[in-house]
Amino acid sequence: MSKKGIKIVTIGGGSSYTPELVEGFIKRFAELPISELWLVDIEAGKEKLEIVGAMAKRMVAAAGVDCKVYLTIDREEALKDADFVTTQFRVGRLPARILDEKIPLSHGMIGQETNGAGGMFKALRTVPVILAIVEDMKRLCPDAWLINFTNPAGMITQAVLTYGNWKKVIGLCNVPIGAMKMDAKALGTPEDQLRFQFAGINHLHWHTIKDNKGKDRTQEAINNMFAMAGTESGIANLKELRFLPEQVKDLGMIPCGYHRYYYMTEQMLALEIEEAKTVGTRGEVVQKLEDSLFELYKDPNLSHKPEELSKRGGTHYSDAACEVINSIYNNKGTTMVVSTENKGCIDDVPYNSAVEVSAIIDAAGAHPINFGSFPASERGLLQVMKAMEELTIEAGATGNYGKALQAFTMNPLVVSGDIAQTLLDEMLIAHAAYLPQFADKIAMLKNK
């Protein structure tokens, strides 16, 4: 680390999340003395960058911490000698997300930004950009850590590992954090008296819970969650519980919320169609939230994270990012759930692929707690999704249309056949501006 203090670079710095990240850094300043925070965005995001950047500067000033905030659209200038690079950008911004949601839905398939065809297209757009960032880092800050929370976080982490050949990367997601809070509530036991073991891949992991007597409480948590569902004292977000009891009770592990897409496809699709017709897709809802957030951020008197940001979703994300950086910088040995290289931690997926697992985080990075093998009920779904990820990443890195079509065919949330190809082609054309690797194919499709 540079003696002068820590230099952090946040790519996608114009995001509405940035105040949360800044708050997280301010909160930890005593142990994590950041001297420079560089918020980087692209030309198209300049206005938002300036709004949120000004807000960040006010927050830092109000907190009285000795940290300088820089705003730039020159990524190379920012990366020079960085200690940590966080990535939270969205290629194509919310309009692209809304396409990822609406186009699949228009064909009667799950439309979602990290699952199904939508998540795959988010990966196809993001992979070339993250690989370009990694190339810059090799030149400009070869010792830096890359902390990625751009979705789909697992695929992006694997792209960095495999195609970027960059090992100092950790992928983050807020789903495990939320799950642990819900488990603690269901068990009526403080979270810090429980031990969780997570294993799987991003947005498709399972976990077990043990208490401070070593007793397995997983089944009890499942039972309680089902019992509480729908009661007044029950968990607010009933959707989180939308599983079939017999489906879950025999797993021996707790699935994550995103499993609903795979375990309850019928209901999730119906829900999405309903929402799209009424309140709008999630992207549309978020668009409005963002607009009002940016209105708030413009207030020159606002110097703390506004309450409204918590509705944005993605809570805990920035906090997780700050905590990972803190654990690395201070060699803390914290246990966190992160996306990292497998290396046999889970025997059922390739050695060099990215997995999302409980890991010790210290100055040398993430050290996964060994997991072993899954039983068949978890294994098959995990393996097909990992193969789908590999194909998507390869398509994203190389522009290979055949691999993209195979990835679509393999994804359980895409109905295979002519409809899959139609959907693929339609999405390629719709996202053409962000898919330079498919330029030739898209030109051919347009000329058909």
Add this chain to the structure above:
Amino acid sequence: MSKKGIKIVTIGGGSSYTPELVEGFIKRFAELPISELWLVDIEAGKEKLEIVGAMAKRMVAAAGVDCKVYLTIDREEALKDADFVTTQFRVGRLPARILDEKIPLSHGMIGQETNGAGGMFKALRTVPVILAIVEDMKRLCPDAWLINFTNPAGMITQAVLTYGNWKKVIGLCNVPIGAMKMDAKALGTPEDQLRFQFAGINHLHWHTIKDNKGKDRTQEAINNMFAMAGTESGIANLKELRFLPEQVKDLGMIPCGYHRYYYMTEQMLALEIEEAKTVGTRGEVVQKLEDSLFELYKDPNLSHKPEELSKRGGTHYSDAACEVINSIYNNKGTTMVVSTENKGCIDDVPYNSAVEVSAIIDAAGAHPINFGSFPASERGLLQVMKAMEELTIEAGATGNYGKALQAFTMNPLVVSGDIAQTLLDEMLIAHAAYLPQFADKIAMLKNK
């Protein structure tokens, strides 16, 4: 082998296929001297057994071979000192098959006797019966070979290996035989000048083709099949070609016909719905064919396999069975595609599971040609289907409802969610008579 000649027992001997099997044995009598052929069926199949058994006796007599044909519904009497036991029974007969087709279709899902919910229910009904047969064999003919062509052949073979703990089993399917014939035609090269390597599981395998110069002809065969499709000189059964060119061209291997269910789900479902509305499901069509076949078999002057049997489907099945028996008996070392224990032949699925691969067949059984690892585009689908098979077999052997529901959830041809559970429950009730292992659960479902 007994000195007096070979004793063969065919369970499900009242099947309309039996004349093909008998023909196969007669054809090979010089090298495969069968002294006793026992056709076994159940009480409910007695009438058909007598018709087809009389026909078999006429065939043997007409051929002038010294083989005695026995008809019985006493399985234990038949199995005593058998050398080979072939299994071709259908638990619940065609009416059960028709339910396997119609119930899923009524929920808008693939209805098919070996894939999707239908195939899974066929396994649930068959597993207890095959395990009971194996227990009889342990007592009555512990040195016999079990040659299974009851579908789903892969799952039944694995049930015998894992839950029956019986290693002398070989599973058979006619799909590879048909594929090789089609490839030879597509390449304009005699089949015996080509070398095929198959790997996967029953009804979900891929293969490569090399010629007698060692040249890989796989891609050429794929290209030719697409080029020929729809032309007058092209392949009759156009459905066999119903794949997306880009989907297949990038695989490097040729998928089997059943891949259409997974690669072209939309079209296959539409086709099934159309057929059900018009000509009837495949089971209904076959029921009519069978009825007329049995009418023919009743003719006391008929002593050879009638031409009409070839329309029944399943051509080559009986021939494959005869050839496997012949290869074992005469230690021939023939290369055939069979279901057998994996033992690392395919690295991507569990060591002790059943796989369908090219193997050398000799007196010691099946010796698979090593395959290795699949690329991601094949691997993911293979792994999810193998996990689905494991869960189905476990449910079939134990009556565990949770495992059955997980198997339904995992199968890409079953839409997950409430609809999957509704379908499962409806099928359990419909097939109650053949699912003793689920008796308690079914009683509960009926009382709801």
Add this chain to the structure above:
Amino acid sequence: MSKKGIKIVTIGGGSSYTPELVEGFIKRFAELPISELWLVDIEAGKEKLEIVGAMAKRMVAAAGVDCKVYLTIDREEALKDADFVTTQFRVGRLPARILDEKIPLSHGMIGQETNGAGGMFKALRTVPVILAIVEDMKRLCPDAWLINFTNPAGMITQAVLTYGNWKKVIGLCNVPIGAMKMDAKALGTPEDQLRFQFAGINHLHWHTIKDNKGKDRTQEAINNMFAMAGTESGIANLKELRFLPEQVKDLGMIPCGYHRYYYMTEQMLALEIEEAKTVGTRGEVVQKLEDSLFELYKDPNLSHKPEELSKRGGTHYSDAACEVINSIYNNKGTTMVVSTENKGCIDDVPYNSAVEVSAIIDAAGAHPINFGSFPASERGLLQVMKAMEELTIEAGATGNYGKALQAFTMNPLVVSGDIAQTLLDEMLIAHAAYLPQFADKIAMLKNK
């Protein structure tokens, strides 16, 4: 845990180590309130048990802690409702160890109590006893943890896992503790500012060192240890450094002290021969130390661990045991190096075998930090030794002479051929009293 406090049972309680263990418990009494400590030994060890037991009682009394010490030769009485069982017994006591040293040496081979033929015979004698203890535990204290520090600790742990089918077992060794202290000294960095990752099997593991900046310091430690060797300010026990620099420098990991038997066989054998001729084998030296220790223990005024015990060797062993128990009881999540079930933590050895690795210890037991695959330079030796262990354990559990001979043949420290068989037979006869499983074979050998 029982409400009345913790019940600990120490099998081999008459050992000279016991005072260290008692001291460890007293030191931790505030957080680890042991209400009952049962020291168990066999009839032949009764006198020593009484001496050391009286000493233990005096220590407890002097410390003023509310813990009752029980002495018994009735193992079943002791095990009833135990919370933790520690095992530190030596079947055949020091005379058997001296035979394990001298007989191999008399054939010109390494004679040592945990490596080579000696260690294998220690396993053959111990396996039946530990399995009998496990059977008692199943009946009498099915929820207890077994903390084993009887050598060879890895093989005993694996025997408990595999043949005892008992999963609540942790094996302990003091070698990693000593290694970490030496590394810290070599690096001039406090031990608590270093992070160690150990992987391998008991007495054959390698480790890496990282500092609190995440920097790999392994190579620097190796270089410093070689540089310091032989200098006045250098490390006292020069033998610890007896490796070839080029041998170690290219490993990328630090071998453990016992690697000298495999990496420097020539020198280790010469050293043993020299010692046997002069000061006596290690067992003979220890016998003398033990005799004088027991003289000290007899002193009715002695109520604290005497300084002389530290010369006995095995320092840190008891402390490690206390710390493991403490971490389990208080769910501490301490990182320790223990023998536990592999489950894919190290990809190069079987899934269910015991490995010695860095692990988090909490109320649910040991959770290994994932390791992955070793490079060839470590892998081959690890694999051959693990296979040797499997064969030895099988021979110990079943009395299979062929497996014992294969284990001898495979061990790199046993010269293979007639001499191996001669050695095996001679040791079987010499240890006959403790090898009931080989009784028939030994009778045959005696009658030859």
Add this chain to the structure above:
Amino acid sequence: MSKKGIKIVTIGGGSSYTPELVEGFIKRFAELPISELWLVDIEAGKEKLEIVGAMAKRMVAAAGVDCKVYLTIDREEALKDADFVTTQFRVGRLPARILDEKIPLSHGMIGQETNGAGGMFKALRTVPVILAIVEDMKRLCPDAWLINFTNPAGMITQAVLTYGNWKKVIGLCNVPIGAMKMDAKALGTPEDQLRFQFAGINHLHWHTIKDNKGKDRTQEAINNMFAMAGTESGIANLKELRFLPEQVKDLGMIPCGYHRYYYMTEQMLALEIEEAKTVGTRGEVVQKLEDSLFELYKDPNLSHKPEELSKRGGTHYSDAACEVINSIYNNKGTTMVVSTENKGCIDDVPYNSAVEVSAIIDAAGAHPINFGSFPASERGLLQVMKAMEELTIEAGATGNYGKALQAFTMNPLVVSGDIAQTLLDEMLIAHAAYLPQFADKIAMLKNK
């Protein structure tokens, strides 16, 4: 293949074996029409090349086959458009072999040309040469097959696969051929009525035997071989049987002759020492045989392989080479035991390493019969030797001294410690002329 007939290039063509190879080609000329046979050697071998080349020309002429024999020391000229390249060269010729035997023996270790330190040095000398040949082949005959029978055949094959990145290679050895003949004799059953399955690595494989009834005859063969040993009607080469009965009887597989080095090290070393003192090392014996063979070859009237050649050892080698070429050229599908890429055929060694296994040989190369996993008694030795091979090959390809020292340390036939390093250094200096990759290290050693 070129239309004009087959072009075969034999590197090391001046070998005394060449007449056997020529005889093998002549015998098969009807099905294997070789139009050009190029015998290549180096400048130093020119005289022998001319003698044996003249002999080869006389043999071809006498047989009346239309094949032209070319003699050259210009490897590139020879390789141009070759169809098959066979390699049978010996870097450093017999004097180097004699050093490989004598230097280890002088330190009291096994001195042998394919095992222990000698075999490792043969690999170190050969790896750079074979890699240079592969580079030539890439330019001059990119479609040719490389049939290697230069020892150590397994390591050379793996070097070609891994460091040469050349997949069209098959390694050959005559040991399996001899073993099958001996087994047939021991069982009193014609070899062609037995089925052998071999698995392992070159000079370290095990096999099972089944007869044409599928019955396992392995144990019977072992028993018979022990019973026959020493009787007049017994097997001539008693040394082949020098195993401990209990060692072998419990393996369930038959070890190869070279296992005696690992299973009976004491006796093999004693035998070598005795031979070196009396008749000379094997290399010295062969030197004399070769001298007299070349005297015979000089006879302008000799036009057939002389009887004396059979004493040379290595019988069947050339025949195996001819048969592999024949099977490839004619797509025969013969089952042979060859060194080829593992790809999971044996689960216990790395996926891409070379193994020696039963395989189908056809126009596309070698297709191993799947083997699976070894039990512990075979596994450990196989794994340590494979790791030793990897280290040796890496040292041979890169000149890394540390890897060479680790390989020495790991080899069970090298006593580890200072003596291993002394031996390594002495051999490096002795073979300096053939170890360009170690030039710097050797210079340093000489200057010490």
